[in-house]
Amino acid sequence: MPANLTPEYLAAEASFKAARELPERIEALEEMLRVIPKHKGTDHLRGDLRRKLSELREDQKSAAKRGGARRADPGYVPRQGAGQAVLLGPANVGKSALLAALTRAEPEVAPYPYTTRKPLPGMMQFEDAQIQLVDAPAIEPDVYEPWMNSLVRNANLGLVVLDPAHPGVLGTIDEVQALIGRGRVKLCGAWWALGEGAAPAQEQARAGQDAGRELGDDELLARLDPGDVELPVLVLVNKLDLEQNRAELGVLSELLGPQWPLVPVSAQSGEGLDRLRELCFRALKVIRVYAKPPGKPASTETPIILPLGATVLDMARTIHKELARDLRFARIWSGRHFEGQRAARDAVLHDRDIVEINA
Ligand SMILES: Nc1nc2c(ncn2[C@@H]2O[C@H](COP(=O)(O)OP(=O)(O)OP(=O)(O)O)[C@@H](O)[C@H]2O)c(=O)[nH]1
Ligand SMILES: [Mg+2]
Incomplete structure (x- = not known):
């Protein structure tokens, strides 16, 4: 039935x-x-x-x-901050250079391939939120190590890095997919990061396909297979400071753009990096909210990170179990509300809401 x-x-x-x-x-x-x-x-x-x-x-x-x-697993990097994004791609495309440009980590960057041997995390700032970036060894058939599977499976977001000058650049994403597929990870474009309407028509159809549809048991169970995970990705087209690479951008947009969300960047000049920080944050599907104790000012220094769609009750639960139990109502300050508008336990929160929880 x-x-x-x-x-x-x-x-x-x-x-x-x-x-x-x-x-x-x-x-x-x-x-x-x-x-x-x-x-x-x-x-x-x-x-x-x-x-x-x-x-x-x-x-x-x-x-x-x-x-x-688990500690012995070299692919296991505990998540920190608003979410974990892992840099993926062949050798020499600039994965480590991007980590160095976006965080305080100091990876080795070198003009020869296979420089990076182990994952290296760093924290990337986006406004008042921290996103964890993880640099990884090259994803190429001869050097792919089995522990890369756990690294990729544990990440919330993939940043596939392309170098337009690389002769095999058009096949890079497929090659990455083929290798991480051994870990039963499937790449999907994080179109939602680019805003409404950014996804090509077939992606939009896919996203909406479950809405209001009756699903059979088998179909539902297949969706629960713990073996398969989807990794949302942004595809970074790097080294755009080089004139010959910039010239390739049009062709890449035409051939890969319809299937993948492309983000032009340069680790060297810093071009596109501020936009990238924001896109990563949006791709993670999280929001920042700030707790305000009743009668006191809000603590707006450190946001509480919650998944998109989280409610007042979810926020209370994150702060303290008892607060969730005793929660009566909340007041919310934000661009969308009147100052301190009263909200129910199941009211959905939005990015940057200031929330006073009343027990
Ligand atoms: N012009 C230019 N060169 C870059 C850029 N990003 C990286 N490079 C250069 O590309 C080379 C490789 O950079 P890495 O960051 O070591 O590349 P990787 O992807 O980490 O390589 P592996 O660790 O070997 O997999 C270095 O010589 C970098 O200086 C960029 O945006 N512009
Ligand atoms: Mg490297």
Whole structure:
């Protein structure tokens, strides 16, 4: 029997798919079970969700027993800040130069290939938010190491770097896809970062295909396969300070632009880097909110980072479990509201909202 699922369930499922770490996956799955409409049509699916949940809980227990095993994995870089973006591409395209230009990290940058051997993280500032950038070794068939799979699977965003002067530049994205595909990661364009209407027609159709549609059990279960993850990407066309590279930009836009969101940059001159910071932030699908204790000024120095679509209740939960339990209503200050407009627990928050939580 087909199950007509609610937007609430689909949102929880989206968090499940976006979650890479076990605790996050477990939490999202619990939420899916909590909000799934409970009727005959979802019996089968609920059974499977419960089975999956107990599997993941078992995995978590054995991971805890192994204790520290993950630290030995050279591909594991714990996430920090608003999200983690990993630099991907063949040798010499300027991945490390971009990390150096955008963060305080000091990677080795050299005119010969295969300079970078291990992942190296750095924090990139976008306004008052920090985004973690991770430099990685070249993604090429002869040097691809299996631990790269965990690096790529754990990232929230991929930045595929192209050098227009590279003879194989048009095949680079496919080559990266083929290699990381071994880790069951599929690249998808982070079109939403570029704003509404930026995605080509077929992408827009894909994004809207689940809306209001009845999905069969098999289809729903296939979507839950924990093996496959989608990695949203922006494609950086680097070294645009070089005249001959700039001349290639038109051709690249024509041939790759319809399939991938291209971002022209130069690690050397800094061109396009401020826009890139902002695009990364938007690509991560997060918002910044600021907590304001009742009767006191807001603490606007450090934002609380929440997923796009988060509510007042989600924010309270992030601050403190008890605050979420006792939450009665909130007041929100922002460009969209009257000053201090009252908002319900389930009111959806927006980037830069100042929120006073009243218990
Ligand atoms: N002109 C110019 N040169 C650049 C730019 N970015 C990087 N380079 C040069 O390209 C070469 C390779 O840069 P790296 O940052 O080491 O490249 P990589 O992608 O990290 O290479 P591997 O670590 O070997 O995979 C160096 O000589 C850099 O100075 C750029 O924007 N413009
Ligand atoms: Mg490098």
